[in-house]
Amino acid sequence: MCGIVGYLGLNEKKEILLDGLQELEYRGYDSAGIAVIEGKKLHNFKAIGKLENLREKTKTYHSEGFGISIGHTRWATHGKPTELNAHPHLGAYSYVVHNGIIENYQELKHELQADGVTFLSQTDTETIVHLFEKNHKTTPDAFLAFEKTIQRLEGAYATLLITEAAPDTIFFAKQGSPMLIGFSKEDVYFASSDTPIIGKADEVYYLEDGEYGYAKAGEVKLFNAGGEKSFTKQALTSDKISAQKDGYRFFMEKEIYEQSRVMSETMIGRVRDESIYFEELGEDFFDGITSIKICACGTSYHSALCAAYLFERLAKVRCDVEIASEFRYKEPLLLKDTLFVTISQSGETADTLEALKMAKRAGLKSLSICNVDNSSIVRQSDAAILTRAGIEKGVASTKAFATQTMVLWMLAVYLGQTRKTLSSVLAKTEIDAMLHTPKALIVGDELHAKLHRLSKRYLHGHGFFFIGRDIFYPLALEGALKLKEISYLHAEGYPAGEMKHGPIALADSELFTVALMPRTMHYDKIKSNVEELSARDATILAISPEPFALADDFIQTQYATHPMLEFFEMMVVTQLFALEISVRLGNDVDMPRNLAKSVTVE
Ligand code: M6R
Numbered sequence: 001m002c003g004i005v006g007y008l009g010l011n012e013k014k015e016i017l018l019d020g021l022q023e024l025e026y027r028g029y030d031s032a033g034i035a036v037i038e039g040k041k042l043h044n045f046k047a048i049g050k051l052e053n054l055r056e057k058t059k060t061y062h063s064e065g066f067g068i069s070i071g072h073t074r075w076a077t078h079g080k081p082t083e084l085n086a087h088p089h090l091g092a093y094s095y096v097v098h099n100g101i102i103e104n105y106q107e108l109k110h111e112l113q114a115d116g117v118t119f120l121s122q123t124d125t126e127t128i129v130h131l132f133e134k135n136h137k138t139t140p141d142a143f144l145a146f147e148k149t150i151q152r153l154e155g156a157y158a159t160l161l162i163t164e165a166a167p168d169t170i171f172f173a174k175q176g177s178p179m180l181i182g183f184s185k186e187d188v189y190f191a192s193s194d195t196p197i198i199g200k201a202d203e204v205y206y207l208e209d210g211e212y213g214y215a216k217a218g219e220v221k222l223f224n225a226g227g228e229k230s231f232t233k234q235a236l237t238s239d240k241i242s243a244q245k246d247g248y249r250f251f252m253e254k255e256i257y258e259q260s261r262v263m264s265e266t267m268i269g270r271v272r273d274e275s276i277y278f279e280e281l282g283e284d285f286f287d288g289i290t291s292i293k294i295c296a297c298g299t300s301y302h303s304a305l306c307a308a309y310l311f312e313r314l315a316k317v318r319c320d321v322e323i324a325s326e327f328r329y330k331e332p333l334l335l336k337d338t339l340f341v342t343i344s345q346s347g348e349t350a351d352t353l354e355a356l357k358m359a360k361r362a363g364l365k366s367l368s369i370c371n372v373d374n375s376s377i378v379r380q381s382d383a384a385i386l387t388r389a390g391i392e393k394g395v396a397s398t399k400a401f402a403t404q405t406m407v408l409w410m411l412a413v414y415l416g417q418t419r420k421t422l423s424s425v426l427a428k429t430e431i432d433a434m435l436h437t438p439k440a441l442i443v444g445d446e447l448h449a450k451l452h453r454l455s456k457r458y459l460h461g462h463g464f465f466f467i468g469r470d471i472f473y474p475l476a477l478e479g480a481l482k483l484k485e486i487s488y489l490h491a492e493g494y495p496a497g498e499m500k501h502g503p504i505a506l507a508d509s510e511l512f513t514v515a516l517m518p519r520t521m522h523y524d525k526i527k528s529n530v531e532e533l534s535a536r537d538a539t540i541l542a543i544s545p546e547p548f549a550l551a552d553d554f555i556q557t558q559y560a561t562h563p564m565l566e567f568f569e570m571m572v573v574t575q576l577f578a579l580e581i582s583v584r585l586g587n588d589v590d591m592p593r594n595l596a597k598s599v600t601v602e
Helices: 013-023 051-057 105-114 126-138 142-151 240-244 251-267 298-315 350-361 376-380 399-418 424-440 445-458 472-487 496-501 523-535 563-584
Strands: 003-009 031-038 041-048 067-074 094-102 155-163 170-175 180-183 188-191 203-206 211-216 219-224 227-229 291-296 318-323 338-344 365-370 383-386 464-468 491-495 512-516 539-544 553-556
Touching: 003 013, 003 094, 003 155, 003 170, 013 031, 013 051, 013 067, 013 188, 031 051, 031 094, 041 051, 067 094, 067 155, 094 126, 105 126, 126 142, 126 155, 142 155, 142 170, 142 211, 170 188, 251 399, 251 424, 251 563, 291 298, 291 350, 298 318, 298 338, 298 399, 298 472, 338 350, 350 365, 350 376, 365 376, 365 399, 376 383, 399 424, 399 563, 424 563, 445 553, 445 563, 464 472, 464 496, 464 523, 472 491, 472 512, 472 563, 491 496, 496 523, 512 523, 512 563, 523 539, 539 563
Parallel strands: 291 318, 291 338, 338 365, 365 383, 464 491, 464 512, 512 539, 539 553
Antiparallel strands: 003 067, 003 188, 031 041, 031 067, 094 155, 155 170, 170 211, 180 188, 180 203, 211 219, 219 227
16 A cells, blocks of 8 residues: 655655655555655656665765655556656646545546646546646645645545645645654654654644645644644654554454455446446457366455356356365366466465466466566466555455455456346446445444454354355355464354255354355345254354344344345454454464465465
């Protein structure tokens, strides 16, 4: 995810910006840049890749005296990771950095292009700086021009703008994306989280949505829709690791809470009113393809299993899924009309990468669904769709799974539309549901508190069965994997209808069953499967929108109009359930024993 740093003062600005950006590296990025105005002179540097590249480019530059400066690390969403797409973006005499998504950027861009503005990048951000300069022509007061600019922006943004028209001032605005202002005796800092300013600033103000203003030497003015605002600074923490967690106890917890937001990023530019669009896929990408084979490991394998239901149901394309480590040694039959899909958060998983190489040797066309651009799997694939989850630090994958599943769902609808196996009415239903997904992923305080309370009853026993049917079966597998990874308790995912073919022999009060009981998918069937377990005294935690009398514990879900909305809401419940049990057991949630985030060995 992108990171912002800003500094206003007398100290050497380049080092402050580069050090600040270094502190934001944990968020992930693929290019970086800085812009400084000292005196009236503007300096700008950008580089793709790691910050060392930017350090190298700026090594002979040192700022002098009072000045204003902004910096940015970019995680590509709109447009590839190139220097032109890196921030700060330049107008004729101003620079801007921005985190978030300007949802109406196409409309603004067309308007500005009609006025003769030439865009250099493919980003949504560049519209801000051109819009500012357009407004500045008719509104010479730079702050009023900035105010006018942000009034036109829709979507999420945290943005800093500097301009030669006001060379002592940094303009700022926040809506939806985080930003703070740090204060030391003489200097003012901006950042998208605490870490870049710890050790530099003493006090901080966390901007609220809708706030904007300007900073110049010794003066910070804050406004919102109601006019000028006073604000209270607070002392700044000195603990960097906890600052990186944005106030959450664990990275995994932070990543669970982030899912709602990153899901919007996964969809942006891809989910349109009536159709799905992938700029990564040429129009003829699926020509000659009659079936799909997906290979992946762990959590990514679970999203693949889910995709198999969706591809066959929505796109009417045959889809087989295999665990990559099994696929590699089975001497598989590989036919050229099969599209070979790999799914991986890291893009470096050895078994998945080797499976991809095998498929390539057999002449299959390949597509990867991955969270890390330029990773080995992405580079080896004919095409890649990035999941845009942002860097995932918790070893137990959460937001990567959510965004993988979303991409696969979008791909199924895309295929259904291009192959005309999905009517426009049904496609519209799917797309409407997609657009509601971020809501279904919001973690309510009440839900989290309930799972915290309830978790104390699940610390013993002889194991867990997570059960579900259809797409809720892979979700059951994923719920069980989450729990075992971080609690070290035995857990299995099972198709609910399969319990009576063996596992039900284990049923007694010490067997915990987590039942995924969606209203929109085979509710009566799963209900009777759970009743069979209850009759054998198994302890039941039911997750459902429908009250269920036999449940020992019950979590009532809200979104019951579409199976995928139920899927994502239940996913959050299972993630928090695992997290709270792990916390109670005193385990290391983010770095569970024996596990690595990226498994680059066989
Ligand atoms: O990076 P990948 O998605 O290829 O990783 C695959 C698995 O190693 C990974 O999903 C693993 O199962 C996670 N720890 C699950 O939480």
